[in-house]
Amino acid sequence: MTVHDMKHAASDSARLEAVGGRLSRVDGPAKITGAAHYAFEQQLEGLAHAVLVGATIAAGKVTAIDARAAETAPGVLAVLTPDTIMELKGASDWFGNPPALSTYCPLAREITFSGQHVAAVVAETFEQAVAAAALVKVWYDETPAIVDLSDGKAGDGIPIDAMTKEWGDAQAAFAAAPVRICAAYNTPREFQAAMEPHGLIARWEGDELTVWEPSQWLDGMARTYAEWFDIPFRNVRLVSPYIGGGFGSKALALAHSAVTAAAAKMLGRPVKLVLNRPQNFTSYGGRAATRQTVAIGADKTGRIQSIVHRGVNETAVDGMWVEPLGSVTSIMYATPNFSSKQNVVRVNTVVPGAKRAPGENPSAFGIECAIDELAHELGLDPLEMRLINYAEQDPHAKKAWSTRQLREAFAAGAEAFGWAKRSPQPRSMREGRQLIGWGVAAGTYPVRRAHGEAVVKLLADGSVEVESSSIDMGQGTYTILAQTAAETLGVPVSQVWVKLGDSHFARAGVTGGSRLAGVMTGAVYKAAGQALNELIGLALSDPLSPFHGLQANTLVVRNGRIASPRGDGPELAIAELMSMLGRERIEAKGDTVPPSFTPEQRYNNYTTIAMALPHTEGDYSRYSWCAHFVEVRVDEDFGTVRVSRVVSALDSGRLYNPKLAESQWKGGIIMGIGQALLEEGIVDRRHGRIVNSNFADYMLPTNADIPDIQTISVGIPDPHSSALGGKGVGELGIVGVAPAIANAVFHATGKRVRDLPITLEKLI
Amino acid sequence: MTSQIIIDPPEDGHFRNGVATKGLTPSPTTLSLRLTINGRDHALEIEPRVTLLDALRERLHLTGTKKGCDHGQCGACTVHVDGERVLACLTLAAQVEGRTITTIEGLADEDGTLHAVQAAFLEQDAFQCGYCTPGQIMSAVACIREGHAGSDEEIREYMAGNLCRCGAYPNIVAAVRQAAQELRS
Numbered sequence: 001m002t003v004h005d006m007k008h009a010a011s012d013s014a015r016l017e018a019v020g021g022r023l024s025r026v027d028g029p030a031k032i033t034g035a036a037h038y039a040f041e042q043q044l045e046g047l048a049h050a051v052l053v054g055a056t057i058a059a060g061k062v063t064a065i066d067a068r069a070a071e072t073a074p075g076v077l078a079v080l081t082p083d084t085i086m087e088l089k090g091a092s093d094w095f096g097n098p099p100a101l102s103t104y105c106p107l108a109r110e111i112t113f114s115g116q117h118v119a120a121v122v123a124e125t126f127e128q129a130v131a132a133a134a135l136v137k138v139w140y141d142e143t144p145a146i147v148d149l150s151d152g153k154a155g156d157g158i159p160i161d162a163m164t165k166e167w168g169d170a171q172a173a174f175a176a177a178p179v180r181i182c183a184a185y186n187t188p189r190e191f192q193a194a195m196e197p198h199g200l201i202a203r204w205e206g207d208e209l210t211v212w213e214p215s216q217w218l219d220g221m222a223r224t225y226a227e228w229f230d231i232p233f234r235n236v237r238l239v240s241p242y243i244g245g246g247f248g249s250k251a252l253a254l255a256h257s258a259v260t261a262a263a264a265k266m267l268g269r270p271v272k273l274v275l276n277r278p279q280n281f282t283s284y285g286g287r288a289a290t291r292q293t294v295a296i297g298a299d300k301t302g303r304i305q306s307i308v309h310r311g312v313n314e315t316a317v318d319g320m321w322v323e324p325l326g327s328v329t330s331i332m333y334a335t336p337n338f339s340s341k342q343n344v345v346r347v348n349t350v351v352p353g354a355k356r357a358p359g360e361n362p363s364a365f366g367i368e369c370a371i372d373e374l375a376h377e378l379g380l381d382p383l384e385m386r387l388i389n390y391a392e393q394d395p396h397a398k399k400a401w402s403t404r405q406l407r408e409a410f411a412a413g414a415e416a417f418g419w420a421k422r423s424p425q426p427r428s429m430r431e432g433r434q435l436i437g438w439g440v441a442a443g444t445y446p447v448r449r450a451h452g453e454a455v456v457k458l459l460a461d462g463s464v465e466v467e468s469s470s471i472d473m474g475q476g477t478y479t480i481l482a483q484t485a486a487e488t489l490g491v492p493v494s495q496v497w498v499k500l501g502d503s504h505f506a507r508a509g510v511t512g513g514s515r516l517a518g519v520m521t522g523a524v525y526k527a528a529g530q531a532l533n534e535l536i537g538l539a540l541s542d543p544l545s546p547f548h549g550l551q552a553n554t555l556v557v558r559n560g561r562i563a564s565p566r567g568d569g570p571e572l573a574i575a576e577l578m579s580m581l582g583r584e585r586i587e588a589k590g591d592t593v594p595p596s597f598t599p600e601q602r603y604n605n606y607t608t609i610a611m612a613l614p615h616t617e618g619d620y621s622r623y624s625w626c627a628h629f630v631e632v633r634v635d636e637d638f639g640t641v642r643v644s645r646v647v648s649a650l651d652s653g654r655l656y657n658p659k660l661a662e663s664q665w666k667g668g669i670i671m672g673i674g675q676a677l678l679e680e681g682i683v684d685r686r687h688g689r690i691v692n693s694n695f696a697d698y699m700l701p702t703n704a705d706i707p708d709i710q711t712i713s714v715g716i717p718d719p720h721s722s723a724l725g726g727k728g729v730g731e732l733g734i735v736g737v738a739p740a741i742a743n744a745v746f747h748a749t750g751k752r753v754r755d756l757p758i759t760l761e762k763l764i
Numbered sequence: 765m766t767s768q769i770i771i772d773p774p775e776d777g778h779f780r781n782g783v784a785t786k787g788l789t790p791s792p793t794t795l796s797l798r799l800t801i802n803g804r805d806h807a808l809e810i811e812p813r814v815t816l817l818d819a820l821r822e823r824l825h826l827t828g829t830k831k832g833c834d835h836g837q838c839g840a841c842t843v844h845v846d847g848e849r850v851l852a853c854l855t856l857a858a859q860v861e862g863r864t865i866t867t868i869e870g871l872a873d874e875d876g877t878l879h880a881v882q883a884a885f886l887e888q889d890a891f892q893c894g895y896c897t898p899g900q901i902m903s904a905v906a907c908i909r910e911g912h913a914g915s916d917e918e919i920r921e922y923m924a925g926n927l928c929r930c931g932a933y934p935n936i937v938a939a940v941r942q943a944a945q946e947l948r949s
Contacts, residue, residue: 024886031894032882032901034828034868041827126822127813195832195840195929196895244830244895245929277833474892474930663889663935670931695837695927704924706933 014559017493019483019521019724022659026493027242027478038242039212039501040199040272047201048077050263050273051129052256053119053136054282055111058145058348058688059317062109062118066137070121073135075128077267080120082107086262091227094220094252094510096608104228106258111140112317113350114689115282120259122271145348145688148189149289149314157312157345160322165330165396168337173306177297181373184293185366186755187738189314189681189690191286192355193700196244198254198283199274202261208235209261215240216251217510218469218503223607224253225261233603238503243473247671248354250473251510254284281693285353286681288313288323290362294370302378302388306337309366315344319351324359328444328735329367330396331623333389338396348688354512356671357731360445361738368441368739369754372746376426382440382743383410383419394621402620402720403727405651406442409627409714413440413649416710417629426750434633436644437748443736445728446615447622447653447721448513451605452523453591455506456485456531460584462560462575464491466498466527469606470508470520474667475730476660477516483657484521484724488528490557491574506589507606514624514728515612519592521656522723527590532557534586535574542581546570592723620720624727626650628669628740634748639760641745643673646709646737653727654717661729665711668733674701675734676741677757797861801826802870808857816860817841817852820867828868828898832927839926842899842906843867849906868898871905881905881943890939892930900926904940913944 016023030036055062067079078084082105090099108116119136123129146153174180200213209229215221215238222236243250256273264271275283295308311325326340355361375385390407393400414420422438423429429436455467466485472478482496499505508520536555539547539562547555547562547569556565563571578586593602605611615622631645646669655661678699684691692698717725738756745763746752753762797808799819806824817834820826820843832840834853841852844866871879881904884890891897903926907913912922919940920933928936 024889027894028886028891029878031891031897032868032878032885033872034826034898036894037827038895041821043825125811126818127811193929194893194895195838195927196830196893197832242895243893245893247929274831277835277837474894476892659889663892663930663932666934667892667931670933671929694835695833696835700927700929701931701933702924702927703933703936704920706920706931709934 013492017483017486019487019656020654021483021657023479023483023493023657025476025479025660026482026498027472036242038196038244039214039240040201040274042201042212044201044203044270046269048122048124048267048269048271049126049129050120050122050260050271051133052117052259052273052279053121053133053138054115054279055108055118056114057111057140057142058114058147060111060140060142062111062138063141064139065119067119069135070132073128073132075124076132077122077124078263079136080107080122080259080263082109085259086266088228088258088262089230091224094608095610096604104258106255106262113282113348114687115279115350117255117259120263122263122267146346147685147688148347148683149291149312149345151347154345154347157343160342160344163322163324163326163340163342165326165340166338170306170308170337170339173337174295174297174308177305178300179298179378180295181370181377182293182295183370183373183754184291185369187290187362187365188756189286189289190355190675190679191281191681191698192247192249193698194245194247194249197275197277197280198250198256200257200260201270201272202264203270204265207231210237210239211261212239213257214243214246214250216243216246216471216473216512218471218501219507219606220251220510220608221253222503228258229261236503240471240501243471246473247356248358248512249284251354251512256283277695278693281681281690281698282350285321285349285351287355287358288315288321288352290323290325292325292362292366294329294366296370296374298374298378302380302385304333304335304389307335309340311342313344314347314349314352316349316351317346320344321352323352323362325363325366327359328363331394332367332391332442332444333371334391334395356668357445357735360731360735364441364443364735365738365756368736369742372743373752381424383414386410386442394616397616397621399616399619399621402622403651403653403716403718404623404625405714405716406625406627409625409649409651412712412714413627413629413647416712417647419629426747433636435636435748437632437634437744437746439630439740439742439744439747441628441736441740441743443626443628443732444623445514445731445735447624447727448515448615449613449722450509450515450519450611451591451593452508452519453506453589453593454520454523454527455587455589456524456527458531458535458574458578458586460575460578462495462573462578464489464496466496466524467505468500468508468520469503469505470516471501471511473511475516475664476657477520479660480517480656481520481524484524485528488525489532491560495560509606510609514731517656517729518722518726521726522592523590525723526592527588530588530590531586534588538581539577544580544582545577546572546580622718622721622727624652624732626732626736628736630740630744632741632744632748634745634763639763641677641758643741644707646707648709648733649712649714650732651715652713652729652732653715653721654725655713655715656724656726658713662711664730665733666709668730669709669737670701670706672734672737673706673741675756676738680757795858797857799857799861799865801865802867810857812856812858814857815853816855816857819857820852826867826869830895830898832896839903840896840899842902842926844902844906847909849903868901871901879905880946881939884939884943888935888939888942890935891932896926896928900928900936904943907940908944908947913940916941
């Protein structure tokens with residue numbers, strides 16, 4: 001089923017299929033023909049449909065719900081309210097901390113944000129459920145809401161001491177520095193906006209629950225369901241074969257998930273619930289709005305003496321989210337004095353969540369704009385400014401970088417972009433009425449690591465199965481794990497079947513923070529190696545084997561055929577050998593978990609994020625790096641900004657499949673273009689509602705907004721970051737894009753916009 | 765400050781949030797429809813308010829056509845009706861009786877040979893998560909057929925109605941360009 005069978009000569013296949021080869025997606029044919037069934041597209045007998053009713057106030061309480069009209073509407077099976085839905089147990093959080101309350105009601109009596117679910121209608125058809133949901137009457141006592149960070153009632157918030165990073169005497173050194181800049185940078189509430197909405201189908205059989213739900217973390221979500229319904233972990237099966245985009249949003253079981261599973265249990269029927277598009281803006285958190293102040297003091301040669309950074313992000317009234325705003329600030333540049341502190345401010349919103357490169361993304365917007373401002377103040381080229389202050393080691397952890405190809409990224413990007421031809425003065429490059437600006441910014445993301453496991457099976461017909469409860473939401477997990485297993489075992493990719501997205505497979509932790517490829521290639525490499533050793537061991541020792549008595553120390557497998565490395569003796573296909581041995585399968589479970597782990601530690605390794613390995617563990621500090629070079633064209637009369645060219649050079653270490661890695665990088669860059677120019681959740685100041693909760697008003701980049709994008713890989717294998725030498729890919733690409741665009745807009749117009757998105761009214 | 769907000773459907777049966785309230789709740793009457801989809805006839809007994817998209821996904825189990833927004837804003841539900849691209853979420857199933865409907869499931873040849881656009885999407889890696897992809901491909905086939913794939917600029921403009929959050933746009937342009945060349949030759 002793989003494309004290389006159709007498009008490439010056999011001689012190309014080995015090169016494409018090897019780890020590091022540009023193999024097309026093995027799950028591609030299913031996706032381009034409509035054969036790929038996403039989680040909530042499963043067809044089940046007796047399926048009922050649920051639709052949610054959301055709060056129309058942002059703060060207060062529900063005083064009464066009249067469900068009579070809805071209950072008697074055609075096809076309605078049940079109307080669930082806080083009073084009628086079954087009681088659930090409280091579930092632990094994603095760190096594994098026990099719940100604050102012993103019980104949980106996923107429908108709210110106390111309202112803390114607009115859109116919060118207050119009722120659900122279940123009916124025979126989707127249309128009946130939608131119609132009946134509009135008949136549910138809800139009465140509220142409304143209290144004043146804190147609508148966003150700029151609300152007068154919001155206050156300064158709560159200090160998060162764990163975010164404080166300080167060395168030297170930053171305030172004094174800043175005050176004494178001969179050259180100083182200080183500015184405030186804001187990013188708005190932004191949304192992941194995956195094309196596939198959140199939703200699920202839940203089905204109970206006795207006390208066993210099956211949930212078909214798009215998921216970035218099957219094991220973590222299965223744990224939550226098990227705790228809500230007080231059933232053993234193994235009684236929950238989560239299925240998520242394909243995920244229509246997540247970008248951080250699909251890692252947790254949420255209130256609507258609990259409502260659906262409860263409805264299915266109460267009705268004794270499978271229930272499907274899919275959030276409509278507006279509900280996808282309020283049922284889970286996007287990126288928190290942020291405010292930062294960055295002050296940099298430097299000497300007259302441009303060498304930084306001090307960085308003082310203060311940050312704030314919004315969080316929910318009844319939930320905590322910290323967007324680490326000092327993460328890039330503290331490591332990008334060498335400085336003898338540094339101070340970063342952060343507060344969070346509670347507002348009436350759903351609790352914010354992870355969106356592509358949480359923390360690093362807004363952090364880079366602050367520091368990478370500020371460094372550009374400092375370069376302008378000093379009359380230095382912004383690229384030279386960055387090289388003058390290049391951090392030769394991690395300035396915070398005071399450890400050597402595992403690998404840092406950032407200098408190489410600056411050089412390769414500048415060369416490909418033609419940076420040397422940049423005219424330094426703002427407003428000095430134009431074409432007719434279009435002002436042209438060139439900007440640069442750097443980005444980074446830590447290498448998040450974890451322990452993993454995988455099962456590899458050699459089957460009687462010579463095919464190979466790889467099983468893992470990890471997932472593929474477009475990063476290419478199916479493909480790179482097929483490449484890893486094929487290369488390790490010595491079989492063609494066309495003989496390998498990768499099975500993902502079922503929590504009853506070998507366990508996997510969260511797919512987030514760009515950790516999956518490194519964890520899973522390592523686990524599959526190990527499992528496939530064990531399966532190969534077992535095959536060779538049997539071939540040499542089993543009296544039924546034609547290799548028995550060959551006196552060989554080992555055998556080799558190439559292109560699915562097994563032989564002696566000396567060329568003597570037989571050569572036969574794996575299937576033939578399996579048949580002679582009378583074996584149906586050889587199965588190996590490989591893991592990278594320390595042998596000392598107890599079963600409970602293993603369980604926590606996969607179902608919480610508490611066991612992740614620090615990126616500064618041991619002697620090294622591990623990060624991916626990138627440099628973005630951007631050209632913008634700004635209409636002098638109308639202030640419209642178009643990105644006309646992007647060249648990005650990126651260090652993600654070794655790439656397991658450059659074709660797919662480049663796609664992810666470009667995807668991150670494009671999301672960064674949206675962040676810079678288009679995306680902003682707008683809150684109605686009267687009612688605390690997101691007023692642009694749809695794809696017409698919350699503007700995502702379209703094809704017409706995106707120019708040619710050139711990506712250049714400058715990475716080298718990093719043995720300290722992963723088993724096969726890769727670092728992170730998916731999160732990296734977006735980090736630094738928005739500041740590169742903001743810096744280019746300044747170069748084009750002479751106007752510094754420090755408030756994202758950079759819309760035309762801010763330029764005219 | 766305490767105020768009481770009453771969420772009460774008007775008794776006169778006017779529309780509220782785009783949904784008919786009780787006075788207008790359709791009667792359980794269903795329509796008998798015969799839809800021609802991918803060369804095959806399908807009989808359906810459905811309410812008049814069922815969209816083509818929900819008929820495909822929930823009744824006929826043709827889930828290749830995706831629901832992204834249900835409001836005609838994302839393009840994920842793009843199908844062909846009499847050869848033209850149409851948003852299935854803004855089309856009632858009852859509107860397309862007697863017309864020729866093609867979905868992503870019907871694009872490849874009977875023997876499984878991929879359409880040139882599908883093959884180009886695979887080769888150019890013009891998708892990641894794959895959720896917008898059927899709509900992108902159906903739009904791309906129409907875009908080429910309409911004669912709107914003459915340049916990269918033109919492709920970008922005429923493919924702008926199909927959102928892709930994974931950001932496969934440059935690869936989509938490359939795929940449409942490649943397929944257009946192959947289909948011309």
